[in-house]
Every structure is written in structure tokens, then in C-alpha cells.
Amino acid sequence: MDIKKLTSLIIEPTNTCNLRCTFCYVTEGMERPEGFMELELFKKVIDDSPDLEHLCMHNWGEPLLHKDIFEMFDYAHNASVPWLVMNTNGTLLSPKMRERIVDSPLSIIRFSIDGSAETFKRVRGVELEKIKDNILRLKELKEKKRPDLSMGVVFTVEEDTWEDAEQYVETWSEIVDHVRLQPKLIDGPRVEPCPELFGKDYGKLVVLWDGTVIPCCVDYNATLKLGDAFDSKVSDLWWSHEMDNLREQHLEGAFPTRCKNCQECETPVTEKRFFFQQPVSS
Numbered sequence: 001m002d003i004k005k006l007t008s009l010i011i012e013p014t015n016t017c018n019l020r021c022t023f024c025y026v027t028e029g030m031e032r033p034e035g036f037m038e039l040e041l042f043k044k045v046i047d048d049s050p051d052l053e054h055l056c057m058h059n060w061g062e063p064l065l066h067k068d069i070f071e072m073f074d075y076a077h078n079a080s081v082p083w084l085v086m087n088t089n090g091t092l093l094s095p096k097m098r099e100r101i102v103d104s105p106l107s108i109i110r111f112s113i114d115g116s117a118e119t120f121k122r123v124r125g126v127e128l129e130k131i132k133d134n135i136l137r138l139k140e141l142k143e144k145k146r147p148d149l150s151m152g153v154v155f156t157v158e159e160d161t162w163e164d165a166e167q168y169v170e171t172w173s174e175i176v177d178h179v180r181l182q183p184k185l186i187d188g189p190r191v192e193p194c195p196e197l198f199g200k201d202y203g204k205l206v207v208l209w210d211g212t213v214i215p216c217c218v219d220y221n222a223t224l225k226l227g228d229a230f231d232s233k234v235s236d237l238w239w240s241h242e243m244d245n246l247r248e249q250h251l252e253g254a255f256p257t258r259c260k261n262c263q264e265c266e267t268p269v270t271e272k273r274f275f276f277q278q279p280v281s282s
Contacts, residue, residue: 003247004198005202006203006204009204010204010205012060014209016034017060019126026060032210032222035209036067045207051235054082055085061209074105084107087112098138102146109150110153111176113155113172115161116164165267192276197246215246
């Protein structure tokens with residue numbers, strides 16, 4: 001199977017969050033310590049990744065809690081990373097924060113908005129109108145100062161919330177630039193290799209706040225450690241012996257525990273992210 005070039009990273013500024021969403025492993029299931037990535041480590045990861053084209057500044061946790069997040073954006077931008085993306089829960093968009101976001105080199109900002117107001121309150125524990133107001137205020141500011149900042153929303157769809165999708169798309173398409181629907185992660189059997197290991201759209205790795213490098217964001221407890229960004233170049237780990245072994249395990253159907261139980265819920269409105277859409281062959 002072809003392996004694509006590593007051009008994308010997910011960097012986890014922190015796995016700490018100010019919300020406790022019902023479907024999130026930060027709320028229940030994550031056993032690794034909480035913490036914040038050191039700025040010097042972030043700089044090393046960027047310096048060690050000369051072919052980086054796409055940087056996601058979020059993983060598990062709320063990235064705007066990191067005191068150096070805007071310095072990280074600036075450093076990546078000055079290193080000529082073309083695309084800087086961040087997902088946020090939208091709760092921390094004070095007037096000062098909105099100004100900093102618009103003045104930053106961020107390319108895309110997405111907000112996690114799950115379905116109707118009732119669904120959102122049940123899942124996230126906050127009122128949707130507050131978050132919507134934050135988004136509208138940010139939109140007004142960016143339209144004045146930097147219209148090229150792209151704004152989007154992401155709906156993590158569950159088996160009992162997919163009927164919210166049609167109204168959700170209609171409502172939010174009038175407010176933001178793009179709308180994304182993604183299925184909720186669940187435990188269930190895997191029967192085919194994961195495209196993340198080979199590069200579904202492009203090669204991608206995840207660097208956790210403490211420097212641990214893993215192949216996939218689904219591995220929330222870092223059981224599939226490839227190496228450490230303090231001691232290794234992240235770009236080298238894409239071609240490491242550990243990564244080759246993991247690819248072979250997947251091709252042979254001998255999935256490690258984290259992968260063996262990796263599944264996404266089935267809904268009529270979402271496509272799975274961590275599965276090939278067509279049969280694969282080795």
C-alpha cells in the first residue's frame with residue numbers, strides 16, 4: 001500500500017478542558033496526566049518538520065487555555081507553515097480573545113457545535129446562544145479586519161442526534177464558511193486497516209503536550225507511542241520501525257488493542273473518518 005509524505009501534524013497544546021462533554025474521553029477514559037506543551041518543545045517540532053503544510057493546533061482539550069497559543073501561531077507562520085487550523089469550544093471568546101484571534105495568522109477556526117440547542121446543552125453543559133453570540137461577534141470583527149480568516153462549525157453526530165443535521169446545516173451555513181459533520185467515536189470491532197497509518201489525504205502524526213508522538217488522535221491514552229519529540233525528529237518517526245510494524249499489523253488484521261476496538265457510530269448523515277471508503281488491498 002502506498003504511504004504518503006508526512007505533511008501534516010496535529011499538535012496538542014493541552015489536554016486540559018474547561019468543559020466536560022458527555023462523549024469526550026477527557027471527561028471519562030483519559031488516564032494520562034493533564035498538562036501544557038512547553039513553547040520550546042513546540043518550536044523544536046516545527047523546526048524539525050520542514051515539509052509541514054498543514055498544522056492542526058488542537059487535539060484533546062481546549063487550545064485557548066494555553067497561555068502561549070498565539071506565540072505558537074506566530075512561530076509556525078514565520079516558519080512558513082501555509083495552513084494553521086484550530087478547533088475550539090467557543091466559550092473563551094472574550095473581546096480581547098476575539099481581537100487576538102483576528103490579528104493572528106490563523107487560517108481556519110472551527111467551533112464544536114453539536115446539533116440543536118437542546119442537544120448542545122445536554123452534551124456540552126452550556127447554553128448554545130452564548131456560544132452563537134461569541135461566534136457572531138467574532139464574525140463581525142473578522143469581516144472588518146481580516147475577511148480571509150475562515151470560520152466553520154463541527155457537529156459530532158451520535159446515533160440519537162443525527163436528525164438534527166438538516167436544520168443544523170441550514171442554520172449554520174448562513175453564519176459560517178463551512179459546516180462539518182463527523183461521527184462520534186465508539187468502541188467496536190475494526191475489520192480493515194486504518195488509513196491514518198498510510199496517509200488518507202496526506203501523511204499525518206500527532207504530538208501530545210508532553211512530546212509523545214502517536215499515529216492517530218483516537219489513541220487518547222497514548223498506547224501506540226512511536227517516540228518522543230524531545231529526542232527524535234517527528235518527521236523521522238513517520239518512517240520509523242515502530243510505524244512500519246504498526247502498518248504491518250493492520251495489513252495482516254492483527255490489530256493492537258487500541259485499534260482493534262476503534263469504531264465510529266453509523267448514521268445516515270456522516271461518513272467515517274478512520275476507515276477507507278473502498279476495499280483496500282496490500
